[in-house]
Amino acid sequence: MAIREAACDLINYINRSPSPYHAVAEAIQILKKVGYQRLDETADWNLAPGGMYYLTRNASTLIAFALGEKFTPGNGCQLIGAHTDSPCLRVKQRSKHASVGYGLVKCECYGGGIWATWFDRDLKLAGKVIVRGKDNKLTSRLAHIDRPILHVPTLAIHLDRSVNEAFKFNKEEQLIPVLRMVEKELEGEKKVTGVEKQQQPFTKHHDSKLIGLLSDHLGCQGDDIVGFDLCLADSMPAGLAGLDEEFLMAPRQDNLVNAWAGTEALAKHSPAGSSTAAVLCLYDHEEVGSQSAHGAGTQLTNLVLERICGNNTGLLAKCISKSFLLSADQVHAVHPNYVSKHEANFQPAINGGVTMKHNSNQRYATTAMGAAQLRELARRNEIPLQEVMVRNDSPCGSTIGPIISAKTALRTVDLGCPQLSMHSIREMGGAKDPYHAVSLYKAFYEQFAAIDAETCDENCDGASTFI
Ligand SMILES: [Zn+2]
Structure with a gap:
């Protein structure tokens, strides 16, 4: 996928997704094209290795997953989480x-x-x-x-x-x-x-x-x-702008950039040869605290993982300990007119790639080990990866990462693409970052299990090695 093609695909997705309901419906269209099948939560699930499935809640939250062809219950999952709502x-x-x-x-x-x-x-x-x-x-x-x-x-x-x-x-x-x-x-x-x-x-x-x-x-x-x-x-459509069309001018980049990039990465991911599951969770209600039946604070994530593991508590615990979540939500790029608002050692650049977020007060769930592993994933694939921390005298946002990781005990890294004017009716981002995001999230689905197995010793953040 070329850089411009990715930006144009995202623009189309945003233009067709003026509400969380549309963001979910459009994501389903992308997934259905490659064979994802709807699951009925009220029925028994007959999940098969190699199968690709999705379900929705309130039509504004989507969970989709692809079971690796060599997947057996108790194996781990790579999860990407994002949100569908915007102010x-x-x-x-x-x-x-x-x-x-x-x-x-x-x-x-x-x-x-x-x-x-x-x-x-x-x-x-x-x-x-x-x-x-x-x-x-x-x-x-x-x-x-x-x-x-x-x-x-x-x-x-x-x-x-x-x-x-x-x-x-x-x-x-x-x-x-x-x-x-x-x-x-x-x-x-x-x-x-x-x-x-x-x-x-x-x-x-x-x-x-x-x-x-x-x-x-x-x-x-x-x-x-x-x-x-x-x-x-x-009603003004999203589009490219700037002298060299290096900017993406669009509403709801927080967080449709990541909802779209996660969906694209999952749609491009093949379960062939994989022994783990690739999971995408797009939640509603992040902008109001995530505490709802279909926000990131829901039990739904656990319920779905439980069913992937065959309703066996022991297998679920094993699965969780081997699994890893990328919590993908937008980041504040360094602002040219307010440079002093940014920590001098961290100035995320638009078009500089996905940015990993750190906060030891747990406004973000990234751990030292998770960060090291993600740097390794980016290094091996030559995908740009930026990092950010806020100033001590600045407020810090938060996102779904700490909420999901507390609820599920999943190891988590928080990250997202840099942008300006967050929560404005029209936001300013980079035309190249959507491509960087899809590249990183696809590599995560495809390679993170192997990197985890290779780089984690028996004391790896309390989690056993991947399979
Ligand atoms: Zn957000």
């Missing part, structure tokens, strides 16, 4: 709102976004809609209204001369996107309050034209819509 505005469960002739859509702030960047953007809408069918069955449908229908206007500088010193706004009252002009029709509606309001059907709590747009899009009746989880997103 965004989400339509409130009751969103109808009108003000001085405008119809607006009340939204909830999801995660720690730089909300100022959501002003004066042409916003689109995407996510999951729950539709009731004729047989009363509830179906989860994906919706992607791929055109600018919403906009949060700023207040003119003439009405706020202090705006360039401090752009302040109230997230409840001033971050409400405009949908349309309503010519007083919504405002003129009979005011329904109290118990009567509580008992109104779901659709009555939203602008009728918004419901009409969704039902037309999905080919259902408006009244069939009985629930949704809808994200707002910038």
Whole structure:
């Protein structure tokens, strides 16, 4: 895969993935093309060596795995974890709102976004809609209204001369996107309050034209819509930029870069000749702490590993002790205008490759041995690998690595691609790093078991040697 081809594939993935649900659906498309089969969690699994499988939770979390052709239960796994969610505005469960002739859509702030960047953007809408069918069955449908229908206007500088010193706004009252002009029709509606309001059907709590747009899009009746989880997103497509097109300008690079690179690496990995399992875990809810049934704090990872090991506690423990997790999430590249914010010995460069994260306070789960082994993997494959630590006087982010490793006892390295403007509506990354990431993650799936067996002695971080 050429460097530019990788960047373009990622751009397509990001453009088609404005919500966690779409990120999972697109990853499934990539995996299905190479033969991955869906597993039903409610049924028995008849897993076969050489088999390639996936399952989802809430349609926003995906676990996929390929069992090596020589895999037997109790052997180890190489896991890559990433997340599918990003900070965004989400339509409130009751969103109808009108003000001085405008119809607006009340939204909830999801995660720690730089909300100022959501002003004066042409916003689109995407996510999951729950539709009731004729047989009363509830179906989860994906919706992607791929055109600018919403906009949060700023207040003119003439009405706020202090705006360039401090752009302040109230997230409840001033971050409400405009949908349309309503010519007083919504405002003129009979005011329904109290118990009567509580008992109104779901659709009555939203602008009728918004419901009409969704039902037309999905080919259902408006009244069939009985629930949704809808994200707002910038309608401007992702693309390459910079004088030599060395930059990737795209929303949600945190963390669709790694969700995509992990999926590509798994799709390109062949279970032929392997005696271990390659596992990909794409979790929802990282941006709000990962503590949910389908966040990285879920038991789902353990449950899946248990089933890979045949529900045998002894075999699961053996498997875990031989396994290794790459927790892949984006990294702050050194910022040209804020160099002093970065530890002088660690200044991750855009296009300098995947960056390994260290923090002895366990904001990242990388260990000394894991780091040494990963350096060896990168060295053998001539793949660039950068490293980062934060300044002692700087706050440090965290990610899914410490959460999963605490929950599962997996040896873990935290890493990711460097980028700027993290959590802005539009982020800035490198056009070459997606290629570097796929190369490293594929090498991890294919070679890490051998490197682990070769480099670990019997005291290797408490884990026995690989098989
Ligand atoms: Zn992230």
